Amino acid sequence: MAATLITGIGELTTNDDGLGRMRDAALVMEAGVIAWVGEASAAPAADERVDAAGRAVLPGWVDSHTHLVFAGDRTAEFEARMAGEAYAAGGIGVTVAATRAATDEALAEGLDRLADELLRSGTTAFETKTGYGLTVADELRSARIAAARADAVTFLGAHLVPEGWDADAYVELVVGEMLAALAPHVDAIDVFCERGAFDEAQSRRVLEAGRAAGLALRVHGNQLGPGPGVRLAVELGAASVDHVAFLDDDEVRMLAGTWQGGRGTVATVLPACDLSTRMPLAPARRLLDAGAVVAIATNCNPGTSYTTSMAFCVATAVLQMGLTVEEAVRAATLGGAIALGRDEPVPAGSRPPIGGQPAASALPDLGRIRPGARADLQVLDAPSITHLAYRPGVPLVHAVWRRGARAV
Numbered sequence: 001m002a003a004t005l006i007t008g009i010g011e012l013t014t015n016d017d018g019l020g021r022m023r024d025a026a027l028v029m030e031a032g033v034i035a036w037v038g039e040a041s042a043a044p045a046a047d048e049r050v051d052a053a054g055r056a057v058l059p060g061w062v063d064s065h066t067h068l069v070f071a072g073d074r075t076a077e078f079e080a081r082m083a084g085e086a087y088a089a090g091g092i093g094v095t096v097a098a099t100r101a102a103t104d105e106a107l108a109e110g111l112d113r114l115a116d117e118l119l120r121s122g123t124t125a126f127e128t129k130t131g132y133g134l135t136v137a138d139e140l141r142s143a144r145i146a147a148a149r150a151d152a153v154t155f156l157g158a159h160l161v162p163e164g165w166d167a168d169a170y171v172e173l174v175v176g177e178m179l180a181a182l183a184p185h186v187d188a189i190d191v192f193c194e195r196g197a198f199d200e201a202q203s204r205r206v207l208e209a210g211r212a213a214g215l216a217l218r219v220h221g222n223q224l225g226p227g228p229g230v231r232l233a234v235e236l237g238a239a240s241v242d243h244v245a246f247l248d249d250d251e252v253r254m255l256a257g258t259w260q261g262g263r264g265t266v267a268t269v270l271p272a273c274d275l276s277t278r279m280p281l282a283p284a285r286r287l288l289d290a291g292a293v294v295a296i297a298t299n300c301n302p303g304t305s306y307t308t309s310m311a312f313c314v315a316t317a318v319l320q321m322g323l324t325v326e327e328a329v330r331a332a333t334l335g336g337a338i339a340l341g342r343d344e345p346v347p348a349g350s351r352p353p354i355g356g357q358p359a360a361s362a363l364p365d366l367g368r369i370r371p372g373a374r375a376d377l378q379v380l381d382a383p384s385i386t387h388l389a390y391r392p393g394v395p396l397v398h399a400v401w402r403r404g405a406r407a408v
């Protein structure tokens, strides 16, 4: 496979502790991975040479929380919310009905459209969830469709109690027949632990069953108000707890404490969702100050956050959550990779460090620009990552490489 040299990089954000943030840099990609990183003046020869002309280069975004397998539209619900109505978990049911009625082809086309949109906006790896099927057959086809395009797939059968079901009986379906059908196709299990969705005992039942099936754990927690989601995620060693808009000091300390002496639970903040539901912004600044590991993701879904723009989320995290640009970029790249257990290479036949399905072939790490990492990067039409927040809303993506191939 031909080697590509990108030279003339004005500012290179590597997320690598040794390499840091470099000026006048160059890198070489070969066979889908980064082969060399260093000063432009020391760059080796390659088959193809690209001049970045002083632009900034950074890892592609790693969007670790999306819901992209769905049909239907919730514009009216959004309008009502902007007119003052509160978001309620029950809105999920509208998308469930439309998703069940859609053909496989329509669902796959919808996913492809959003995945292409992600790529055009600099996202080179993404997770997506089931959760709009809520029958064994509908969840299974969502997982299969997702697996054809996403880098990681999460089983979210416990998204909402479907109409006509008793909550505890539905949980038994999720942890029984549904989990058995989906486990071979997914990396993780998730539960919406919130008033109007699943309570603490039901959430625990779902997560413990997922863990017994060898899956990594995720929790939608503390989104609409204080609740048991974060404590449960920490107690059970979840890979991530997502939303975290309502956290007390103990919960912040608890999340930070999970990183003392090993892998912990990533706090994934979803700034576009907080804005679109008119909820308080998650306390990302407090989390970082306490020593927690934070990821930023879009939570792209038709109800609470219909955006694929990680750049928008990064700008919001800087302008409204108090992160520096460097912290926000790290959370939206390496933070996402950590949440997905992909921040280190995964040898063939072994599981990613957070659990999940054994990798069929070796998987290079995501979220960093360093030798051996997957060659996923974006070139900005700007001299520095600072422009992501300094010029909010401006489409700054100049070029994208994914697995070493030019994608944009």
Ligand SMILES: N=CN[C@@H](CCC(=O)O)C(=O)O
Pocket: 067, 089, 091, 092, 095, 192, 220, 223, 273, 299, 301, 302, 303, 304, 305
């Ligand atoms: N909170 C639960 N699930 C989604 C919302 C899904 C929907 O409203 O369709 C979320 O992450 O915000």
Ligand SMILES: [Zn+2]
Pocket: 065, 066, 067, 220, 299
């Ligand atoms: Zn979500």
